Amino acid sequence: MVTRPKLPRCIKAWISQRTTDMSLSAKQVGRLKPILFLLGLLPIVRWVWLGINDDLTANPVEFLTRSAGTWTLVCLLVTLSITPVRQVFQQPALVRLRRMCGLFAFFYCTLHMLAWSGWDQGFDLTDMLTDIAKRPFILVGMVAFLTMTALAITSNQFSMKRLGKRWQRLHQLVYLIGCLAILHYWWHKAGKHNFQEVSIYAGVLFLLLAWRFVRWGRQKFSPVPAVGNANKRAAVSASGNPDT
Numbered sequence: 493m494v495t496r497p498k499l500p501r502c503i504k505a506w507i508s509q510r511t512t513d514m515s516l517s518a519k520q521v522g523r524l525k526p527i528l529f530l531l532g533l534l535p536i537v538r539w540v541w542l543g544i545n546d547d548l549t550a551n552p553v554e555f556l557t558r559s560a561g562t563w564t565l566v567c568l569l570v571t572l573s574i575t576p577v578r579q580v581f582q583q584p585a586l587v588r589l590r591r592m593c594g595l596f597a598f599f600y601c602t603l604h605m606l607a608w609s610g611w612d613q614g615f616d617l618t619d620m621l622t623d624i625a626k627r628p629f630i631l632v633g634m635v636a637f638l639t640m641t642a643l644a645i646t647s648n649q650f651s652m653k654r655l656g657k658r659w660q661r662l663h664q665l666v667y668l669i670g671c672l673a674i675l676h677y678w679w680h681k682a683g684k685h686n687f688q689e690v691s692i693y694a695g696v697l698f699l700l701l702a703w704r705f706v707r708w709g710r711q712k713f714s715p716v717p718a719v720g721n722a723n724k725r726a727a728v729s730a731s732g733n734p735d736t
């Protein structure tokens with residue numbers, strides 16, 4: 493008869509104990525929110541600083557429009573990376589930061605869109621529609637913005653309760669927004685054959701999507717799905733926010 497060595501089980505129990513001990517509580521993560529909020533405002537502080545010092549480049553309109561677009565993409569990718577980070581580091585409570593990151597993405601996208609409609613198009617609806625029809629990368633950006641608007645509007649407990657299971661499906665559109673954002677950026681840079689930066693963002697998005705895909709495949713084809721679901725349920729009840 494083969495007896496199982498006891499040490500691995502002890503080590504497993506010890507690791508499990510450690511990771512449980514090191515998990516941030518919902519309260520601790522809640523305390524990080526004001527810091528995250530201030531971090532999210534840093535781009536504005538930078539723009540004001542550059543403006544005061546007359547350092548907004550030779551073309552401030554282009555600089556500010558592009559900068560807002562870049563920050564939209566950064567906030568979007570940070571939002572998408574919260575789930576992998578909480579899974580890798582076993583920090584389910586981090587989900588409490590996701591909403592704020594997503595709303596910052598929406599905030600910068602709104603500024604980016606307003607910069608285009610105000611400075612580029614003079615808020616003229618006919619000119620705006622003509623530009624959307626003429627430049628496909630603007631159309632793609634607009635679709636991303638409108639989809640983001642739907643997510644921002646329903647990003648609250650009331651909508652979550654009202655929409656039930658549909659809420660989760662709706663918020664899975666964040667992956668589509670990520671792809672549209674990259675397509676928009678890629679198309680914008682295609683004219684100048686300058687794909688250096690956009691390739692880095694596309695690479696990050698690809699890794700985040702690949703992570704999701706592998707996890708989804710493992711959960712779907714796992715012989716013991718109950719464990720995954722139990723963990724998921726535990727995370728949801730700890731955060732009050734379903735995983736998307």
Ligand code: HEM
Pocket residue numbers: 553554555557558559560561562564565568601604605608630633634635636637640669673676677680
């Ligand atoms: C999720 C939504 C969006 C993201 C992530 C995004 C991101 C970006 C990025 C990263 C750039 C290039 C910045 C650079 O060259 O350094 C850009 C350019 C641009 N975007 Fe967006 N964008 C979005 C939506 C929109 C929308 C809704 C509009 C307007 C309807 C728009 C209009 C533009 C324009 C006009 C440019 C070119 C700016 C210039 O060259 O002066 N974008 N966007």
